[in-house]
Every structure is written in C-alpha cells, then in structure tokens.
Amino acid sequence: MSDTQKTAKLSFGDKELELPIYSPTAGPDVIDIRRLYADGGVFTYDPGFTSTASCDSTITFIDGGKGELLHRGYPIDQLAEKSHYLEVCYLLLYGELPSATELEDFEGRVTRHTMVHEQMHNFFRGFRRDAHPMATMVGVVGAMSAFYHDSLDISDPDQREVASIRMIAKLPTIAAMAYKYSIGQPFVYPRNDLDYASNFLRMCFAVPAEDYEVNPILSRAMDRILTLHADHEQNASTSTVRLAGSSGANPFACIAAGIACLWGPAHGGANQACLEMLKEIGSVDRIPEYIARAKDKDDPFRLMGFGHRVYKNFDPRATVMKQSADEVLDLLGVENNPVLQVAKELEKAALNDPYFAEKKLFPNVDFYSGIILEAMGFPTSMFTPIFALSRTVGWISQWKEMIGDPQQKIGRPRQLYQGESARDYVDVEKR
Numbered sequence: 001m002s003d004t005q006k007t008a009k010l011s012f013g014d015k016e017l018e019l020p021i022y023s024p025t026a027g028p029d030v031i032d033i034r035r036l037y038a039d040g041g042v043f044t045y046d047p048g049f050t051s052t053a054s055c056d057s058t059i060t061f062i063d064g065g066k067g068e069l070l071h072r073g074y075p076i077d078q079l080a081e082k083s084h085y086l087e088v089c090y091l092l093l094y095g096e097l098p099s100a101t102e103l104e105d106f107e108g109r110v111t112r113h114t115m116v117h118e119q120m121h122n123f124f125r126g127f128r129r130d131a132h133p134m135a136t137m138v139g140v141v142g143a144m145s146a147f148y149h150d151s152l153d154i155s156d157p158d159q160r161e162v163a164s165i166r167m168i169a170k171l172p173t174i175a176a177m178a179y180k181y182s183i184g185q186p187f188v189y190p191r192n193d194l195d196y197a198s199n200f201l202r203m204c205f206a207v208p209a210e211d212y213e214v215n216p217i218l219s220r221a222m223d224r225i226l227t228l229h230a231d232h233e234q235n236a237s238t239s240t241v242r243l244a245g246s247s248g249a250n251p252f253a254c255i256a257a258g259i260a261c262l263w264g265p266a267h268g269g270a271n272q273a274c275l276e277m278l279k280e281i282g283s284v285d286r287i288p289e290y291i292a293r294a295k296d297k298d299d300p301f302r303l304m305g306f307g308h309r310v311y312k313n314f315d316p317r318a319t320v321m322k323q324s325a326d327e328v329l330d331l332l333g334v335e336n337n338p339v340l341q342v343a344k345e346l347e348k349a350a351l352n353d354p355y356f357a358e359k360k361l362f363p364n365v366d367f368y369s370g371i372i373l374e375a376m377g378f379p380t381s382m383f384t385p386i387f388a389l390s391r392t393v394g395w396i397s398q399w400k401e402m403i404g405d406p407q408q409k410i411g412r413p414r415q416l417y418q419g420e421s422a423r424d425y426v427d428v429e430k431r
C-alpha cells in the first residue's frame with residue numbers, strides 16, 4: 001500500500017487491520033472492506049445498505065444534502081430544460097452528450113426497434129384484463145429473452161448493445177400494449193415519423209376509428225417526465241438489476257427483475273400510491289388529520305411522495321416536476337385542480353411541521369408526477385409502468401457498466417445469523 005494511500009485502522013480483539021480508503025470524484029470517501037472477512041474473520045452489518053457502496057460507477061451522482069443530481073456530470077435541471085429523453089439516454093449509455101450526427105444515428109436505431117415480435121401479442125392474451133399493467137410488463141419483458149435470441153450473449157459487446165437498444169425502444173410499446181389490453185382496446189403500432197414521447201402517447205391514446213394528433217404540450221411534458229426518471233444511482237431496482245446481472249442472467253431477465261422491484265410502493269409504486277393518497281385526503285381541511293397520522297408511530301401510514309433514503313433536502317426532480325405540473329395543468333386549462341391544490345397545501349403543511357423538518361423529509365420525484373400523468377389521461381395503474389419504461393435506460397446503463405467491469409463478480413452478501421444452533425432431528429412421536 002503506497003504511503004500516500006489513506007487507510008482506516010480497525011482494531012478489535014487481537015486484530016489490528018489497516019483498510020484502504022478511496023476518494024471519489026464527489027461524495028464521501030469509501031473504506032475498502034473486501035479483505036475484512038479473510039483477514040479479520042468478521043462481516044460488516046448494514047441491512048438496507050444505508051452506509052454501503054456496492055460498486056464504483058461513473059454514471060450518476062447524488063448529493064442528498066444539497067439536493068443535487070448529476071448524470072455524467074450534467075445537473076438534472078439543465079437536462080430537463082435543455083435536453084430531451086433520447087439524448088439523455090445516449091448520455092447515460094455512452095458517457096458524453098452526442099454530436100448532431102451521433103444523436104440522429106442513435107434516434108434512428110431506437111426508432112427502428114420499436115416494434116415487438118408479432119407473436120408477443122398472443123402473450124398478453126394470457127393475462128386477465130384487470131391485471132395490473134406492471135404484472136403484464138414483468139411477464140412480457142422477461143419473455144423477450146424467448147424472442148430475441150441474437151442479443152442474449154452478454155460476453156459479446158455487440159449483442160449487449162443490440163439488447164440495450166431493443167429495450168429502450170420496445171418498453172414504451174410494451175407499456176402501451178399493457179394499457180390497451182387493460183381497457184380492451186386494440187394495440188396501436190409505433191410510428192417511425194414520431195418522436196419517442198409522441199409515439200408513446202399515440203400508442204396509448206389513439207384508436208383505429210379516428211386520427212390522433214399528439215398535443216405538443218403533452219408530448220413535451222411526457223418527455224420531461226421520462227428524462228426526470230431515467231436513472232438514480234444505486235436505488236433498489238437498479239441494485240436488483242445489478243445483482244441479477246452479476247449471475248450472468250440475460251439482459252431481458254435482469255430488466256424484468258428491476259421492473260418487479262420498482263413496483264413496490266416504497267419505490268416506484270409511490271407515484272400511484274401518492275395520487276391515491278391525495279384523492280383520499282380529498283380536501284385541504286383534511287390535511288391536518290393525515291399529517292398527524294404520518295407522525296403517529298403506531299400508524300403505518302406514511303406520506304407517499306415524501307422522504308427519501310438519500311435526499312435530505314428537496315429532490316431536484318420534484319422541483320422540476322412541480323413547475324411542470326403548474327405549466328401542464330394551466331396549458332390544459334385544468335384550473336384549480338383540487339388534487340393539485342391538496343398537494344400544494346400538503347407540501348406547505350408538512351414542510352412547516354417540525355416532525356418533517358427534523359427527519360429531513362421533503363417531497364420526492366413521486367409527489368407531483370401523478371398529478372401530471374392523470375391530467376394527461378393516464379389511470380393511476382399506468383404511473384409505475386411509465387416510471388419503469390423511463391428507468392430502463394438507467395438499469396441498462398448500470399448493467400452494461402457492471403458487465404464491462406473486469407472486477408465484476410457474482411453478488412453474494414452474507415448475514416448475521418441468529419437462528420438455532422445445530423441440533424439433531426426429533427422423530428414425530430417424540431415431539
């Protein structure tokens with residue numbers, strides 16, 4: 001270990017260990033504990049990974065204290081204002097903003113992969129119409145490995161690339177098909193003359209009986225929502241994708257695992273849960289009742305769309321989403337949307353309450369997104385599928401980074417075992 005290498009000294013029992021410390025480009029130093037068990041005979045203990053760096057990455061950085069989110073160094077508020085989703089996809093995948101030619105080529109490649117194998121249409125028919133679209137998406141995305149055999153070999157960089165493009169291109173088509181199937185309407189094929197967000201809106205809302213013109217306000221709002229959800233460091237679903245990928249599972253199976261994890265209300269399911277909560281509150285005068293419930297230790301109720309494992313300040317995405325909600329509802333002429341009024345008053349009440357201030361609980365990305373999506377015509381059941389289709393590029397980028405890492409090995413955590421010590425079997429007549 002070079003004498004300039006920072007180290008952490010750890011002494012316990014008869015052990016004296018010196019562990020390397022690495023300094024990142026930004027964020028806290030890390031202590032390398034990979035030799036801890038071999039040299040010290042002990043594990044670390046960190047349920048929920050509150051103090052654990054599971055990997056090194058160059059893709060996304062979050063400063064929870066400042067409320068900062070960078071994608072390859074670019075702040076999310078600048079990307080939301082000046083870029084668009086497919087350009088952010090390029091940035092996340094390849095590390096730099098594309099030239100005009102590179103962007104045109106990338107958008108062309110994605111556009112030409114938006115259709116799904118025609119036989120996948122039958123796959124949907126096996127689901128009940130009232131299945132949650134997330135259930136359909138987990139199933140259909142996992143089944144993609146049964147259709148695209150030429151992009152399963154993860155050791156082949158070309159196949160990894162094709163699988164990445166296919167998933168970014170096809171997830172909107174699959175999400176729209178899940179929606180159409182749930183409302184008993186025919187599937188709408190993608191169109192190559194539409195941009196990514198417009199294509200998705202048309203596949204969701206067009207019907208064969210009449211022409212469908214995409215509203216540019218909705219398309220811009222949709223694209224911004226996709227940009228805001230694209231990636232977010234090592235969150236639960238991204239960690240799920242990395243762990244699944246560490247076993248060598250094919251990329252479609254890994255993304256299906258990420259979709260399954262995202263579904264939970266503590267994670268990507270919070271946008272649906274948040275809008276349902278705002279509707280349950282119903283009016284501004286009921287806000288104190290729900291604030292009290294959120295603070296009551298004996299009540300499992302939590303304010304959906306509030307709090308975050310990393311952000312102990314405003315989630316910068318929530319700030320952009322709130323501005324977008326105002327714009328979209330105003331432009332759509334949805335004045336005085338009661339749900340938006342409840343959301344704004346609830347945010348104000350919570351931020352002025354010592355409980356939330358002490359615990360550093362602020363609105364997160366899910367607090368306002370549902371209001372916009374509902375105003376755009378989506379049912380709450382489609383909120384998390386939209387989060388999933390947006391996050392696919394983040395999952396894929398992190399998966400590619402992991403697969404390309406020469407240090408990569410299968411993830412296999414250990415445990416603090418507190419079960420029974422070894423004991424002999426007891427025959428049933430002696431129990």
Ligand code: SDX
Pocket residue numbers: 231232234235236265266267268270294295301302303304305306307308309310359361364365366
């Ligand atoms: C996403 O990780 C990511 O990056 C995720 C995400 C992404 O882009 O991938 O940002 C997307 O998942 C955003 C979060 C969406 N979830 C919700 O809005 C659900 C409501 N929020 C909570 O469930 C909670 O805040 C979490 C799950 C988001 C974070 O939980 P932590 O970090 O495990 O924090 P915690 O549960 O330990 O809470 C700390 C304290 C607790 O009180 P004490 O036990 O210390 O007394 O704060 C309280 C909690 O009870 N608390 C809340 C609360 N969130 C935390 N109290 C009321 N309402 C809340 N929303």
